Amino acid sequence: MTTIQYTQKNNGKKSFLEEVIELTPGKSNLEMCIQCGTCGGSCPSGADMDHTPRAIFQMIFAGMKDIVLKSNTPWYCVSCYYCTSRCPQEIHITDLMYTIKRIAVKENVYDDTTAPDFSKTFINWVENYGRSFELGLMSIHILKHTRLKVFKITEMGMGMVTKGRMSFTPNKIKGLTDLKAILAKAKELEVAG
């Protein structure tokens, strides 16, 4: 990693900026941000975010770790890659949003559990069956988080079932044992760094 001018070393401890860059695959270009705001202006869910990506990046430079990790911004990212594609500095913004999510989950610092739990439930099906399972995923998620809103989508759910578009049982892959071994090894290597 090249030297980063913004970084303020404090007793050899890594700055938040360095941490984010290190945990993002490839060259994220985060340190190149010129605060132009193209990202926020392009973001379809930007209006509902606590802070736009531009603000998040400036807060990362300022070392405001807690606010960044607690914001809903990365969880409201819909991964449409408009920002990434339009950024004049070629910053991998979507990838950085994933990084912020991973740090927030790892350090258990996030306010709203809806989105992290959705990812966890999704992953649980994938890790135990090898495939995702929509009905299982949605039912568990609704029970955990959106129970009061369930009336809004009852008709839709019934429609999906009547049209035969919802499976009642998850499909399991044959090589599940191997897949589990692969994922376990990958997680082990990730911890090792």
Added chain:
Amino acid sequence: MKYNYFPGCSLEKNAAAYDVSTKAIADPFGLELVEIEDWNCCGATEYISLNLLASYALVARNLAQASKNKDLTQTIAPCSACYLNLRKTDKYMYESSDLNQKVNTALAAGGLSYKPGTQKVRHLLDVVVNDIGFEKIAEKVTKPLTGLRIAPYYGCMIVRPELSISKDSLSFDDPEHPTTLDELLKVLGAEVVDYPLKANCCGGHMTQINDVTAFELLHRLIKGAADYQADLIVTLCPMCQFNLDAFQGPMNRHFGTKFSMPVLYFTQMIGLALGMDAKKLGIGDELIDARPVLAKIGVQVPIPESAKKRPDKEALPMPSPLKNSENISKIKEEIGQ
């Protein structure tokens, strides 16, 4: 033309219509689709939100499985999220020897390995447009979609971001103003409406995180198509179809709107233009009924058994719609209109 085929989880059930119609049109154009043996989920946008290395290993297992048959060097993904994840993993492994080594160490735990760059991952639309080509498609059109006004919807992940590893694997369309689907639909005889939101996002998993945010995005897209008097939206991604179709009702309720915009797959439109039976293309699976607009081009779709109302009309003493209209005309006569 023989390819590896990675259907992805959605196409197993929720988007079975996409799978069925893809297979239906493959045959007449000589596309041979070899399903990747024992493929697994690509992780969508969820796996990478919690685990980095494992998310690449998850995707790489599919690339490794695909490369088992040395004759097949291209993989087709009909789902935009699968397409993006497969391409991204391949690119990142190709560019970072550290990541490549780690992912391969993980794969080895399951007796597999993958050399980045060996599989060329392509979206189904790319293969249809560039490998089959408009000329061949035009030759086979027997029932052109004349008079049907279509909003071509690409969504996000098929066109963004650029994930090529060489000039050879550059993205096949423009990230802001894609045109391939427009051209294809014109070849099929349809009238393609101007659709400025064609590469905007449907919200992905947002319906499950914050439905109000999701409804806002869906409303823009559906209203956008309706504003240009489109009869229907045609898409190429199972997530887009699911969100626009299944959540159109809840979205209508949220905004107090009454949109009824059918959403079909481009493969279904090709099938129709080739004169194939609508039912065999999975038409009828959509929640927003496409029959009224398809009637415009003379396509008749039988009402599925499941959709027939229960209890039947005779069981309840209700005036039938026919009698009602007779009554109205009688009344009109009486009042002299």
